[in-house]
Amino acid sequence: MATLDVTFKQLADLISNQNQDPIPIPTFHGNDQEDSITWIEEFEQATRTNNMKFCTQTQLLLWQQQLNNRIQSANESVSQYAADIRSLLHKIDPDNTYSTQYKIREFTKGLNPQYAFFINLHQPETFEKAISIAIETETGFKITYNNSFTL
Incomplete structure (x- = not known):
């Protein structure tokens, strides 16, 4: 059920963010209070929602x-x-x-x-x-x- 919730959230983010300010990219500090997996998921969601692609x-x-x-x-x-x-x-x-x-x-x-x-x-x-x-x-x-x- 959590996966379905995330998918609906991503869809809602995409729809609601059209022609609006970009979603902020989360910062990871590497301390014990942060979960790296959660940060990666949030980072990927923000870059997808903002339609960001990375390549040097x-x-x-x-x-x-x-x-x-x-x-x-x-x-x-x-x-x-x-x-x-x-x-x-x-x-x-x-x-x-x-x-x-x-x-x-x-x-x-x-x-x-x-x-x-x-x-x-x-x-x-x-x-x-x-x-x-x-x-x-x-x-x-x-x-x-x-x-x-x-x-």
């Missing part, structure tokens, strides 16, 4: 560099590669404001060129569709190559 400029640049340099390895599936690209995109763009074209371009530039070709050929309208095309292409290549050697 250095960390952001590191993630952007990782995304820029990311290449699908020979033994890596499209699904694994796509999961990593999704994760990096979410880190550098947590509000999901980057264009679909940017996301598709970042995905295809490090993808196996045979798979990237089919994405460019189909010109998908969503990032998820680009991933789906790459997975289908990968599956098609695997089936074709496996069948050609078993004849």
Whole structure:
């Protein structure tokens, strides 16, 4: 029941705090009278309610560099590669404001060129569709190559 109360409280905080002053961030002093778990919960609730996201400029640049340099390895599936690209995109763009074209371009530039070709050929309208095309292409290549050697 306590979890449900907290959830309703968080929802009420979000609704009541729209277009108002931010909720103050609690301070933790580390003394015996404070409960660190309670403080963490209050801190997280305040940052969520205030719609605060934390990332240093250095960390952001590191993630952007990782995304820029990311290449699908020979033994890596499209699904694994796509999961990593999704994760990096979410880190550098947590509000999901980057264009679909940017996301598709970042995905295809490090993808196996045979798979990237089919994405460019189909010109998908969503990032998820680009991933789906790459997975289908990968599956098609695997089936074709496996069948050609078993004849």
